[in-house]
Amino acid sequence: MGNNLDALTTVFTEFYYWVTVVFMFLIHVGFCMYEVGASRRRNHLHTLMKNTMLIPLVTITFFYFGWWIYFAFPAWPMSINWEAAAPYAPWSENMGTHLGDRLTGVFWAAFLLFSWTAASIVSGSVIERIRSGAFWILAVLIGSFTWIIDAAWGWHWDGWMVHILGYHDAYASGVIHAIAGGFALGVLVVLGPRIGKFADDGTPRDIPPHNTWLVTIGLFLIYTGFWGFYAACNVPIISPSGIDGLITGETWTATNIYLGPTTLSAITFNFLMSLSGGLMMGYMVSKGDAFWTYSGGLAGIITASAGNDLYHPIQAMIIAGIGTWCAYKLHFWVERKFKIDDAVGAVAVHGYAGFIGLVICGFVLWGAPSSPYDGYATVNPLGQFAGAIIMFVVLGFIPAWICSKILNAMGLLRVPKEVELLGLDFSTDEAYEAAVAEVQSAEKAGL
Template structure:
């Protein structure tokens, strides 16, 4: 780099992504705080370690193959072409670009930005399955989501050359579907196979509320997630790019599809969609702190697909609808299908994310999705200049691909496989005693309390009185559906 202006551009871009990575670390701090706050005292350290250990495992696997997938699979393969051979030069783990290199200053920070998205995708699932999943099982699922499935969807729908963008006009600038719907779908698959926590549903199907051990801690966690989410938005942009085209040179920020936007635009819309979600969440939840803040998160997620282009009031309204949808659907699904999503992540990320992708297809109908690889090759319409056009059908199908095809199905398959070997869920007696009890001990050794866990003492006592682990499953109407551990199966035999 001998040209000073060119060097400044490169070094600024390198620094820009580095800063976003540090900000995004707060997402994970927030998830840790939020999930630990949401767990009962007997499960705190297990919950924490589950979220912590996904960091190294997703990181190393994202180095080994996740980053390669992003560059290799935009064509499917088999939809718009094959595996892209040049991906190996940039992103194969043995490539000299995957390490300190004086001729490449962007690959490492760009890899890290995507990696932090990977942690987030895996961490969304983490909260849903607290208090009964095995650590080892969850970490395998985390690798699947963080280093395989989400990055496939990024290659398909979050790259200017991705087949979903080029053929379907898919638009999802800040990842309503690409991160949140896929993680929500995966979380739903996990809780279906895993089953509810012991005592969550009564013998007549009534839903029992298992309260967080520390509500304000869970809320502070959500505030930290907001903070990191802001960094995430910035990381989704390219800071300086010539977008002038035939009209001449014009430098701007762009979204991930290399279409113009500004940092101001996403700052307006991030805050307005957050506000819409908070306002609606406050009302619909009757001022419940946990669900008010979850409503704020659902608000951002719902507007994220189009927050590069929306008017701030549009972002606010979409955020409000997203928050109401998440809240209502969470409790409807819980009641109707007896699905125990411990922190509401399927709703806040999955349903709000799905809605966000769908609504963006309507709101941004006809906008250019990305520069065309082949002009006028889009299935659902092109702009007058031959660019694939954003459209409702493309985004609806895209939402289904994110939530169900890449989110739900692969995770369901792996969860069923782990369940088959009895490796998905902890033994019933361990769940009742608490996942910390034998492994870690008391998380609050200097506190003596007598209150029941979320009003649950009677239920758990009766369950415990009804079993030794030798007769697992006879819990007097509080039998958990779902996965059974290898230890419990062995005991029954």
């Protein structure tokens, strides 16, 4: 820190990311409430612990190799940038208590919370029949490996997708949501539906959440955490000389992850307007169903997120509505057509909405600069469509499908049929009831 302005900027940036991390923790609280509410009573604790334990597993593996990948792989597989990634290897001094580096820890944590989110999106789809051990392997695969590859490629100022495709995804329609939706679909294809989900003639049955209230409050908390997520996607303050690109003058600004200028005010407008567009469409298309209205709000934000650094708020609202309508319709069409049992609609809300959001962004922001640096392709529909395929299919669906096939072949993916019917909390519930009976009889003996 050379002078007082540098010091203030550094400490402000450090505090800014720290606050976003705390806010983003609410995403995970929301996902846990949402999943537990959606599961049946006999699967509560299994559902909760499956999701909770992805936190430490993704955290430690993101420390071991995920963070390094982000800096090493912007041009991979063509090349690996060993030099740029060296400070972020787990044995680097920067990855610890270091008085000369006040930003690596909070920046790492902001990305880590995205990693949890990616894995947690998948978690809801597969409840009530996946083995926890299998899910945790899959969680590490997406949380510390495939999503951070997509971030290096398409969510890094120097990523090859930004250079060549003009890929633009400011608030992660693709790099978090499309990949997680595609990943969930890859697992679901191998995992299969819950017992009773489909009638003999293939007609899908509704498996109602045991607690709709908990589900909707969980989604409210996810919205809240999403505010932090949006802020965390920005660089809060930087000078034109700090960017070292084509921007002229002396005006300091906030930027998106590509170092292109935006403002917190802009994304606040667009977050709220896209939330509103999604909620209104969700309510309309589902005819007032609480679950799909709340999910519609989320799908709306996700659809508009790719371009929410630059959209007009009314554009954000309309785009959100379109994405929500498509996600809702596609969810039920895929369910009927391919017998996919996505317990919480995550493939639709995150995957289809994210995919559609990327494509729409290519048209609406056509010709806008993807970077403040020279020599980058501008935003365009073809580049965005290719990006959506890379996110949903190449880094989402395919790795999940392959890993699930391997786990399934080893007998590790799904619980046995009788245990699924018995409920995944059977032994925990038995122990609980035995303890209650013992205490009650001891208390009564003292009367």
